[in-house]
Amino acid sequence: MVIANSIGNDRRTQQEFTVRFLDAMESLEQDEEWCWVEYGGITKKIRFHDYDEVYKIPGLYEFLFYEKLECNSPRMVCSLLKKELDQSPTNPEDLVVLDVGAGNGMVGEELVRLGVEKVIGVDIIEEAGEAVERDRPAIYEEYLIEDLTELSPSGKKILEHRDLNCLTTVAALGFGDIPPLAFAEAFNLITAPGWIAFNIKERFIGNEDSSGFSRLIHEMTEEGIMNLRSFKRYQHRLSLAGTPLYYDAIVATKQKDIPREWIDAMNDENHTFRF
Numbered sequence: 038m039v040i041a042n043s044i045g046n047d048r049r050t051q052q053e054f055t056v057r058f059l060d061a062m063e064s065l066e067q068d069e070e071w072c073w074v075e076y077g078g079i080t081k082k083i084r085f086h087d088y089d090e091v092y093k094i095p096g097l098y099e100f101l102f103y104e105k106l107e108c109n110s111p112r113m114v115c116s117l118l119k120k121e122l123d124q125s126p127t128n129p130e131d132l133v134v135l136d137v138g139a140g141n142g143m144v145g146e147e148l149v150r151l152g153v154e155k156v157i158g159v160d161i162i163e164e165a166g167e168a169v170e171r172d173r174p175a176i177y178e179e180y181l182i183e184d185l186t187e188l189s190p191s192g193k194k195i196l197e198h199r200d201l202n203c204l205t206t207v208a209a210l211g212f213g214d215i216p217p218l219a220f221a222e223a224f225n226l227i228t229a230p231g232w233i234a235f236n237i238k239e240r241f242i243g244n245e246d247s248s249g250f251s252r253l254i255h256e257m258t259e260e261g262i263m264n265l266r267s268f269k270r271y272q273h274r275l276s277l278a279g280t281p282l283y284y285d286a287i288v289a290t291k292q293k294d295i296p297r298e299w300i301d302a303m304n305d306e307n308h309t310f311r312f
C-alpha cells in the first residue's frame with residue numbers, strides 16, 4: 038500500500054521525480070530499505086543503498102536521506118572536527134583532506150563551508166564522480182574513482198603526493214560499503230600527525246561487532262596509533278519506519294601508521310585479524 042507520495046526536484050533541470058514509500062518497512066534493516074521512483078517517464082524500484090541508481094537521478098540522494106530521513110551526519114562530523122581544530126594550532130585552511138566514500142559531495146561541501154581549501158574525494162563508483170561533476174563541481178580539487186583495497190598505481194601516486202593530513206569518511210563504513218581494510222589503507226595515506234573524522238553505526242564499535250571495525254578501532258587507540266579527541270553518540274537519521282538510527286561521530290589525531298602486518302592480516306582471504 039502507498040503511504041507517502043513525495044515530489045522531489047532536480048535543482049538544475051527542474052525535472053521532477055516522484056517517490057512512493059510503501060508501508061510494512063518496519064522490519065527492514067537500514068540497508069534493505071527501498072522505494073519506487075518515477076523519473077523521466079520510467080518507474081523503478083530503488084534500494085536506498087544502491088547508490089549508483091540513487092546518484093543518477095539529480096536531487097534524489099538529498100531528498101531521500103536529508104529531507105525524508107533527516108540525515109545530519111556530514112554537518113555533525115565536520116562540526117565536531119571544527120570544534121577540535123579550534124582547540125588546536127591547526128586551522129581549517131591548513132588541512133588537505135581525503136574524503137573517502139565521498140559520494141555526491143555533501144561532506145566536501147560542508148568542509149569547504151568550514152574553511153577547508155583542499156579536499157580530495159575518493160569513491161568506488163563512477164556515478165558518484167558524475168554526480169559531483171553535475172551537482173557540486175567546485176568542491177573537490179580532485180575526485181578519484183578507486184577501490185582503496187586495490188588502489189591503482191596512478192591513484193596511489195596522486196594520493197601519496199598530496200601531503201594529505203586529514204581523513205574524513207561519513208556514512209560510509211560498514212554495511213557492505215567501506216571495509217576495515219579500505220579504512221586502514223586510507224588512514225595510512227594520511228601524514229602523522231594528522232586528523233581523522235568519521236562516523237560509524239554504534240553497533241559496529243560495540244562488543245558484538247563482527248565487521249572488524251570494533252577490534253581495529255580499539256587496537257588503534259590502545260597502541261597509540263590514533264588518539265581519540267572527541268566521541269559523540271547522535272541520531273544519524275531516521276529509518277523509513279521513523280525509528281532513530283544512532284551513530285557515533287569520532288574525531289581523533291593520527292600518531293603513526295597502522296603496521297603493515299595488521300593490513301596483511303586483514304588482506305587475508307578469511308579477513309581474520311591476528312595482529
Ligand SMILES: C[S@@+](CC[C@H](N)C(=O)[O-])C[C@H]1O[C@@H](n2cnc3c(N)ncnc32)[C@H](O)[C@@H]1O
Nearest residue numbers: 088138139140143160161162207208209214215
Ligand atoms: C551513504 S554514501 C555517503 C556519501 C557521503 N559521504 C555523505 O555523507 O553524503 C556511502 C558512499 O560510500 C561509497 N563506498 C562504498 N564502498 C566504498 C569503498 N570501498 N571505497 C570508497 N567508497 C565506497 C559509496 O559508493 C557511497 O557513495
